Amino acid sequence: MEGLPPIDFRGELNAEQFAAVTSRPGPALVLAGAGSGKTRTLTYRVAWLLHQGARPWDILLLTFTNKSAKEMLERVEDLTGVPRGQFWGGTFHSIGQRILRRNAAAAGRQPDFTILDQKESEQLFSEVVKETDGAFIKDKTNPKAAVILDAYSHARNTLRPLEEVLTERLDWMKGGPDKLLAFCARYEARKAEGNLCDFDDLLALWLKVLETDPAALAHYRQRFQHILVDEFQDTNRLQSRIIDLLGDRHQIMAVGDDAQCIYTWRGADWENIMAFPQRHPGTEFHHIDTNYRSTPEILAFANEILRHRPKVDGFDRRLLAVRPAGPAPTVFTVGDTSQQAKLVGRKILQLHNEGHAFGDIHVLYRAHYQSLELQMELTNLGIPFVITSGHKFFDLIHVKDVLAHLRFVHNPRDQVALSRLLCLLPKVGPVAANRITQAAQEVEAAQGRGLVRALRDPAVLRKVPETAKDDFNDLTITLEDMLEGLEAARAKPAPTNPAPDLFTAATEASSVKVARTPAETTRVCIEGWYGTHLKTLFPDWRDREQDLTGLLGFAAKFEDLGDLVAQVALLNGESSDKKAEPEEDMLRLTTIHQSKGLEFPIVFLLGVADGLLPLTRAIDDGDVEEERRLFYVACTRAENMLFLFAPRFAVSGEGYRPLDPCRFLEEMSPDCYELADYAHRRL
Template sequence: MARQYQLKKGPRKGVSGIDYLAELNEQQYAAVSSSPGPALVIAGAGSGKTRTLTYRVAYLLDQGVDPKSLLLLTFTNKAAREMMERVRELISLDLSELWSGTFHAIGNRILRRHADEVGLTRSFSIMDRDDQKSLMNTVVAECDIDTKSRRFPKADVLISIFSLVENTGVELEDLLEARYPYFEEWGEEIAKVGKAYTAKKLETNSADFDDLLILPLKLLKENEELCGLYQKRFQYLLVDEYQDTNAVQSELIHLLARPQNSVMVVGDDAQSIYSWRGADMDNILSFPEHYPNATVYKIETNYRSVPEVIDLSNAAISANKKQFKKALRAARVGGSMTPALVPVEDPRAQADFVAQRVLELRDEGIELDEMAILYRAHHQSLEIQMELTSRGIPFEITSGLRFFEQAHIKDVAAFLRFATNRRDEVSFKRFCLLLPGIGAATATKLWRAWLKVGISKKEEPPKRFSDCMLKFPVPAKAKKDWEQLCYTLDELVVGDGYARPSEMLTSVLEGVYDDYMKASFENYD
């Protein structure tokens, strides 16, 4: 009589020989050696978060957990790669079946296996930003939307709008009201484009990066049997940077963690900085509510900064209304310079102080290349850049372009440069290209028209730009904007001179450029 046997794997504990107590501090060890079940690890800045997560993977493998039962989710491919390299150094096992990577990489992996269930084939293309813009422009054109009377949002802005809708779960109408009130009048048309864009992606067998999250979640929610297979496989979920997850990522984690809920998320509520792209800090704050039996671990020894910096950050963070209380401790010895809190009246006073302090430190023997000025966002560097430049202090920007190199600054400056130098072909063509329906060829034709009447050698240039420029042939789509541009240029000239610089800027912004920025830049505000 035939007999059936079920193969059982023997115990495989402690194969690495790692002395976890010796290699981890007490708080790290508590998190690493935690029992199965939901766990939240609040890891303060510089406390060894990556080390803790890496050793957690090694610890589970040491306890005999099958590598294929683990799912490690990170926010960058580099982080996933470095963690897995470190795990391989710690423990000699075949980890080829352990899934690790970014949310998008894991989503892509799931989607490739079951693409047919969401209307794609397994060979679907993943679009980058340029691909998205191209497809979006095609969709807008096919929707036959009249954009002549009012400026319709550009492809970049539309992509950002639809991305926020997908990643936050907020209705399009509510999102426009909250973040893009100047596009509320286009609500119906934007919704139409959104539906057409979704259909076009399926038609072209393409997916954007948001689809790599949205479609796998949709697939697992609608196919219980398939979802059950992944839930059965992934017995242990480990998630990095949980404070930066959005609604879709959080829902995907909770779905895959069922029913055993053996999920460990690591993060720091005090380091949540991506709300502008849909991240929701409430995901980490509400974790204990979502899993009432969750254990919360805190890792509070900072190995990166000196005590003076840690004390200052603790004092600042203590004012947060919603947070997990923690008190970072510095492992390093104290430094020679005490942090200073300097109240100032406005950004200009702040820039004056920073520039003055830089010069003082240089006089004290500290080289300029040993100093750094930190700010939260690049736009906050404007006044400091201006002040450093005016004082002749050389500097290098690492967060982006210098102020006067940024596209929108050069756009506005083009109007002023042309008004004061009517032979400036580069500036003339630059502001022409801002208008809808005007490309390089049309801009060249307009410049030639200006050469004939605007700066003729036989006569003085016209005192009013509109006197001659309104007669130039422009595409019908650009006619209204061209008229406004001509009248705006008129405002820059007063009598035989020019308006005040501040008045010139106001005229350009209010007359022409504000509408262009709203439609063209996703970070208009």
């Protein structure tokens, strides 16, 4: 392309980047390690192609986020002066919709089709279920639209048989998948009738166009002389199939890092990057391992993680350091997760007093519930923090639902809590909830049975909408069970010689443990009506169950339900009005998944123990390699300092649960980190 400003590619790139940027047009797999300048490599590759005569519209650049697409195209425009609008660059879904509008007939749509967002898709699916089988939606044990739609989406993105996925993911549902298959078929028909596309259609119908319209396939194969794919390890089978069809001449450069494939739970297929050389013969490997982010000590630790993963030819790598030396990563062994929170809080204050900004410190964890005790400790210490991966723990919807159960059985006059519970029922809104509450209050006044038991009266049930009666009955049974357990616990005499603390109780089998009534009450709630409600309502119910397990551990710290409810209110009151302003110095808390692609001066990693990282569920399922990759991703976020915390016990509803040492740490050389043993110290 003529008129481009000169670029000193060799001078502006390191040797690894230069080799990848200037490689031949054939298939290339660029394995770019953490912090190695992947975006820079892709940007200069586009500029190089333009300098070699390619036209902007000959290049297809596929990314996973609008932010990364915008950033790359802006950099290309700055480098070359070519307006970003001349490129075919963007997310898979944005490119898919452009192609569908040009080939709408082959996709079974009109060019002016409407794209549904997630809520609109769920609403349409709900309408389909009601139209197809009205009784299905009334059965409280059946999955709601969002859960079915999530399984359908997974099947489409992984190109797996729908019946197989429905059977696998909804194995708890009674009956076979026949009705669900009918719902999905009708959902497809309704979208076609209304000229609608959901988010998955932007890829699924794109593939349909390529597979069923030879002219369209030939056109785009000719159009895209160069295909560049970012974060290739995160592609699913549907995306990989599209790329393979377009790249019939293997004119593909895939850029990614197999060690950072951490999204298989949402359809990403690790095999896509591993099998790329087999699908595209003659693939050139390019390793970009020079890391500009982290100190040599942090990289030595990360390399130890890589060293113990399964070996695959061509994929062995070792991150190379260019920065000056810094402190070695420190592994703190602690007695339990409560001590972990205290030590993290103390260490953060120490760093802040030494001149480090709170905003330079990020705390990472495998699952949201693992940050609960730290959130409490930070609030007590007055350390400002923000959770960048979502809401604070006690603001999570499912946690607030369970807390509403606890609040109501503790104080039956808490109409706010009761209204929240009633509004969880189908067809019950604030007005209906108020009618039910008034009826229960009248029964209570007449019979003196207490409001919890008054809810079970037939006079109250008559105020409940017909479609909600079964759920209401189960809810009130759960509430009564919680109340009876609470009353029994109150009547039970206190032990004469309780253990001084739970750590001692867990290690001394002969000691008398204090009854943790709030934990028992919470468990009745979770295992009762709400547990079923959770499973049918939320596609990610397994993750939410983990959060509620964390709530059990929190409840185990209290001997009185009133103290538990009051403490939650105080914690929320002290922190709910805090918001992260750009100029405000605040500590950041986030999950490892949400931290991917980011970098932080100082990283604290919580819960480095089997059962927490890797998660128990992953161990049971035999899927620890993705957990290893998560461990690697977490550690490679750190620029200057890395602190890891390895608790020996976790608090659960039954008391203290022993944790095995993290298998990833156990296999690593102790020379790559410093060990600080706090397990037997009191903080």
